[in-house]
Amino acid sequence: MQRKLWTVLALLVLVPGLMLMTSCAQQSAVDQDTTQKTTPPADTSGTTDSGADLQADAAQRAAEQAMNQFLNEHIYYSFDSAQLSAMAQATLKRKAAWLQANADATVAIEGHCDERGTNEYNLALGERRAESARAYLVDLGISASRLSTISYGEERPLDARSTEEAWAKNRRGQFKLR
């Protein structure tokens, strides 16, 4: 399951990347030339294997990892509930830590539901879920202005199957960078 999730995420990164590349390729030759000219030549400083750079690389990798965790770790709810479980609260504390370490980040909290309820009520439930997560983060000292909410109701499931496992996965709060 975990591996599948990573595959999906890798695709999420790769596919738009590929699309960007193809759309660039469709641009005129003139555009391509100017881009090449303005790009500084790579690896000319000869300092690539210095310790400082390795450290910077490692720091960047760690930062990326932290951000990926922030974006990929969802909070989960029980059926027809917007209450935060102990597990959800623990996850939100990690998110608060990341938000404190990344003070310029603003995020949208998406509230999602499983398919069993009805669309309209689930739009409302999704908003209450996102708002409960937001309120918890504000309590932990995150500025409310950095946090927006949006409800997708049951319209954006992570797992389209009709099983308990899928429903549990879909009843979630999901974080996106704005």
Place this chain on the structure above:
Amino acid sequence: MRLALWGMYHRRINEREIFMMGVMCRLSRCFFVALLLLTLTSLPARAVDEFIEINPFLKKIPLAIPDFKPLSQGAPTEETSQKSAQLLAETLLFTGYFKLLDKGAYLEEPRESGITAASINFRNWTVIGAELLVTGGIRRSAEAVEMELRLFDTFKGQSVLGKRYRGRLQDTRRMVRKFASEVIFFLTGNRGFFNSEIAFVSTGTGNKEIYIAEFDGRNPAQFTRTRNITLSPAWSPDGKWLAYTAYPKNRPFLYVKHRRHKRGYEIGNKGLNITPAWVPMTAMPTSLEDMRFAATLSFTGDQEIYLLTGKGKIIKRLTKSWGSDVSPTWAPDGKKFAFVSNRSGNPQVYIKNLDSGRVDRLTFKGRYNTQPSWSPKGDKLAYAGMEGGRNDIFVIGFNGRPPVQLTHDTGGNESPSWSPDGSMIAFSSTREGRSRIYVMTAFGTDQRRLLTLPGEQTNPQWSPNKHLN
């Protein structure tokens, strides 16, 4: 009961006044006038209480529709005759009121022997069980069609309805539906729904978009192109505008769009802008400004139902309770509305009376009752109730009696929406796998799929019945 009804309308009708001429004109205004005359002259005045509600659960009326008689020569007339007779049968059967008798059992062929009362031997129809008989005659040129249609009471041996329509070839279906409406009006005192449409949500393009089909599922066409999530279509009382929720800017906004011109208004308050429901009107509205709708907004941080103008300006707040208040649906008098609230801890249907300000809980059975839809007749409310993780359609009155379950053991059944005359309910069901639009009578009989399109179909909303068309 039925005999009493039969007797009642017979006393009032004599042979002379039943066969009137209706003329279909090219110009709709001309048609309007012709129809007005027709209405004034051919429909006997009857008190509403002379009609009974036809309950297809108890009895369907046995009906015979023999082949129509071609009144002009040639294959095109023959074809139009056949198609018209078939369409009339389909249209009348759609209501669930009738049982069509098998043509193989007919002892008489009116297309040979004659289509008027004088040439019909009614015993030939009563003996096979027919209570109603429709005969038709079709005259056709290259571009025009003329049809005369009669409804007979076989036991009385009398013509009870007679109409002649003349129009363009492409008006054939309208003529047939017009006559079908006359038949329904004659029997029930209600104009029916043969000139209505059904809006619904379909995922055929990969996104949820709103589509509109004729009431019988014919000619479905895509209405929105938001390329995102589109939900909850709601028809204005004049049938000219649709309100709905869409996410074109990645937020749930409300839109009010003209049915034909696609122009409209955007309502984008902070938070939710969802579940629109137009306030019914007794007088036909003349413009969008005359109309109002209720919707759930959450810009205050709490989800409440508000009253808005047709263009989306907030007039006032209608509910006041912490938590979710969604999915309003209006009583026909516009003085009460039902809605879904989780104020008891789980979603239940409540009724708010605007005069007294009182809120009463309506549903008590089950822990998840949503999607209320108030019958246009006013006496009932349909909703989706969940048991064991699946929804079914229920109907509940206001007299404290328990709800009646209309769908059983057939997948999930959601989103009930009444036909404009309150005789039928459209809904979505997963009984055949993917979610499709279905219809049934208000008594739960005659459940059938309305149409099949790529993707899944949900959220049906039956339009008002347009008059005089």
